[in-house]
Amino acid sequence: MEKKDRGSIFIVSAPSGTGKTTLCKQIISAVDNIKPSVSFTTRLPRPGEIPDEDYCFVSEKEFRDMIHRGDFVEWAQVHGSLYGTSRRKLEELISVGYDVLLDIDTQGARQFRKFFNNAVYIFILPPSMKELKHRLEGRMSNSVEDMNRRLQAAVDEIREYKMYDYVIINDIIKTSLKKLEAIIIAERLRSNKIDPHWIENI
Ligand code: ADP
């Protein structure tokens, strides 16, 4: 009944510490046929992060070479490191019909909008700045200096919320997951996703 052609793209952005990684990981295991886009980054792995699964960790030289070859659909400097989405990896997934979830910052989302206006743009907000600080402290993987930089950046990132189609306030994780799942399911039910041959033979 559904057309099995190209998958949809879901862009998810949030200030660091909001819970975006937690939400994205859980939604990938809860919903079928959706895959994460694994970004390239020059930042060092955090404890527990798996290379090529959480990120493809590369040197700055490797990253700059990729920029010059035009390998990225979008890339940005975020909190002092470089991050980018591989054009080839993204194409490999959507061309076989997978929906793809991109966890990228607001600069990346803005670049992406220029080429993919039919992607779905979702912004995740923390319930308050106080709670955001608490979550960043709880993650304990950043220095105080880095944490303050992320909190300062959050103020500017939050102002970008209007660029997005949907906003989810990540208060209770279970409720946020339901909301994210609802957005993905609604996107799959769009009239242009139905196979016209199936309608003809209904
Ligand atoms: P981000 O990817 O947005 O930087 P993380 O997913 O790493 O954020 O989450 C930051 C911290 O907040 C983690 O310790 C995570 O367990 C916690 N967290 C995520 N979502 C919630 C929530 N809804 N309520 C309370 N804590 C949360």
Ligand code: 5GP
């Ligand atoms: P972290 O270092 O906490 O994993 O991620 C820091 C920020 O970089 C987050 O806002 C995350 O969304 C963003 N990010 C991760 N991958 C990419 C990417 O490929 N492109 C862009 N523009 N941002 C990314």
